[in-house]
Amino acid sequence: MVWRRTLFAKRFATVVCTMPSLRLPPSLAAERQRGVGAGVWRWLAGALLCAVLTGCASLPSAVDRPVSSALANPAETRLGAAVAARAQQAGTRNDSGFALVGDAELAFSSRMALIQAAQKTLDLQYYAIFADETTERMFDALRDAAARGVRIRLLLDDFNTSGKNAQVLRLAFEPNIALRLFNPLPGGRGSMVGRVLSNLKDTARMQRRMHNKMLVADNAVAITGGRNLGETYFGQGQDSNFVDLDVLAAGRVVRELSHSFDLYWNNPLAYPVESLMTAKEIDALKPPPVQDAVMAPAALPATGTPPETTDLRLLTWTWAPSALLVDKPSKIAGDADATEAAQDTTVDGLLQLMAQARRSLLIVSPYFVPGERMLKAFADLRRRDVQIRVLTNSLASNDAPAAHVGYARYRRALLGLGIELYEMRAEQRGTFRSFGASALGSGNAGSRASLHSKLVVMDDALLVVGSMNLDLRSQLQNSEVAIAIRNRAISAEATRLVEPTLARDAYRVELRDQQLWWRAPPGAVFPDASAEPDASLGLRFITTLIAPFAPDEML
Template sequence: MTLSKFKTACTLVLIALVTGCAQPYPVVEDSFEASWVSNDYQAQAYLIPTADEAFARRVDLVRNANTSIDMTYFSWDKNTLGLMLLDELKQAADRGVKVRLTLDDLLVFNEKWLAELDQHQNIQIKIFNPFNSRKIGWFGRVFDYAGNQQQLDNRLHEKYFNADHQSMILGGRNIGDEYFGFSKEANFFDMDTLFSGDIIEPFADNYELLWESEYVTPIHDLISIKDNKAFQNFDKAYAKASNKNPETIAVIERSIARLSKPEALSVQVTPVFDSLNKLHDNKPYFRTRAEQTISEYLDNAETAIISTPYVVPSDGEFKTIDRLTNKDTKVTLITNSSASNDSGFIPAYYEKHRTTLLKKGVNLLEYKDDAINEDHYYHADTYYHNKTLILDSKLTYIGSSNFDPRSDNLNIEFGVFIHSTEFAKQIEHYLLNKKEELYWQVSLNAEDKPVWQSADTVTTKNPNYSKMHKATDWMFRKMNSESEL
């Protein structure tokens, strides 16, 4: 999601919370999901090493697809990369590939350029948990959300790309310039993994459950368009973006031309999926299943690396971190600094959680708002968006969950645990090989006040986080809306 869109989305939530209230945490019985059993699969896993290759791999998979492409995303932007990938999908559909796309509705309005593609005989687009308001922008969404919060709070947060049931990409990236380093305004530091092998089957089954469910609606039932075989709105939008950013298109084509066979690792993997029952009871299906899957690791780990863009406790507690630190596990937490966070809400609450976590003995790394990622083509504002967990450099999580209350109780999430020391070390290198350049090391001084350090720079002032934020932070905290974040 672009920075401007995210701020608008935050405004939507802010107004809705003012007119309504944050949903309470659900009551979860001790036996909840006790009978759920995980299954292991074999796979080949390839950590995609750069942002531009992550996009190039998707285009390459589309160009080489023979039968089908299934996708799920939280957001798909109408910018150069978003339109380019859709054009590639349209070309694949022209040669007979069956294309299915499921999108969350939070950022879909009256998008005729998108709905046009659904007219193609080989393209189907469905929208998850749609809003009633569509034609009057965010103003209508605010009132729709305020009046139907319990229904509309649940969003689809999965990121899934499956070509021919032979190759699958999972990770944190949505589709748009900013997720692949091509935005001139702001980019995300993110991560994707390419999978093949038996692991694709359970993810394909999970996709079918969502696709056939009552919770997704064909886009043509929501957005009215004239019979338009020429795809006029879409072609016009893509031509405009291409003409405005020819350099971006050229760079991507060069990245595609340089692709070689992925050097994948043979690994054992354990998938974990959410339940659509969450839309009725808001219970933490994914979180509970994930913790059951790795319970033995959590109880015996000597080291843990937790990576999330948004640090928010569940019901006021960091239960998993406490579970680890109580057994003297060395916990490293990587997250956004206050200044690098793309959410206006999170820093307000994180201000107090930072000190709490440091007192627990957590090794805290905060992403710099001026960090330079070498694989980003444009260097603008930058935000941390990686979601992973690494235990004892042996077990790694790759998926969509941010490990926050919204991921636990409101969003539909999934992920996979990868049992491989070599893969875990690759992820650690991906996150930490530029530690001095990308992160602040945060600790407590003798007065239990946070201290930020990077190389020779040491400061007790929250880096690049101005006093202007104090008033808005105070207001957000008064709203008591952490369960919605």
């Protein structure tokens, strides 16, 4: 009986703890934040039935993976020549330039600008691409680029390529576009939860995901950071939107990003879509068309449409010393546990940088589960009187309740060290302004917000922006990428983007008589709270229920 209870707990924990990666469909996201409704349970029941009906499946053994590499001479392209000219104009010896992208519209139009400007190559590496109107505009631009002779390589983690999102895979059958899936899961793609349940026999591999995010044009200019591709990352979601931060990069660091992309693209874990599915199989997953207009759902209010492109030359570019922090593909390999000791991870590198702080650390991490090692590092810093401020999600704004469970375990210990904890509210006043994201648009004024930015500012002089969260999942399970930039001006710019959220739209968590207390900022229109603010009773009950089954390393 003990063995059976242990096995059940392990299986249950695996399903629960994929929730930092496994988000509810957009149609149910708002319902989750209001409480667990019948719609959620119907969705889960359907996914379970799908998993039961899915037979045993395996990945193909003989796969043709033609080796390719990044553009050798980016200086021969317009983008490459523009980068060289900009560096010469700046009169700097630094070989890499950067521009921060906090605005949701700018995040979209910058990517479109790179796609439209590319002459030779486009390399895209993402954890998730969601099929919606926003990404379809981007896909049209990719098709246009391919039609004019640009070689396009798209590398996508396989976890989210199910249901409606499987339609993204149709790009693999377009001329001049190659699409590979990293660490694919065998079995059907009808439901994401169904895929999880049908792969419980291989939970260790399923937990390891390629979380890297980058778009590289002509090996000359790139954009990387926290954003996946989808409407909620570009301010176009009806119910909720993510607050995020990217960085545009030019010069030498881009060539390092491309080298990292090549390592993943040519890795045995990268499977061409054609080896896993046919175009007919993908078409079969299309949702049925609505036949009767009377039965169609009511039209949603119109939202602002992001601009098609932007002139990247008008941005403020900063040339500065930098270093790329990036995990090797072997971190996700089947024998990763045997190789981890031989390599420092992106999060390890970030912790080493943070340990050198002398005065201050500003940490922004949507999923913040420090673990004992990170907690000890924070204690060492506090003994040296280093000020540490952390901005993370509240339970209500967190799209991954299991991750919040892990964070909540360390909340009292963090406060006991004198660390300042801020939790962002899900409900924002008017148009959402945080992180320069006024461009979420008036049509989305009522949407909820969820923090998704990943950045660290150290001593007002070093900025790290990337795909990593400060949690054990990013440190031990997922592959990540980040850029460290040593420059006071760009560090100050990042801080200016964060400060309004701390001052207006976040609770400061405190201990009062050994009880947690959520203090609203001065002049706020929302009150203090003595329990998880804005979270429904049902949501609080669910997090309490899953807490015993959620080990830190899986969050």
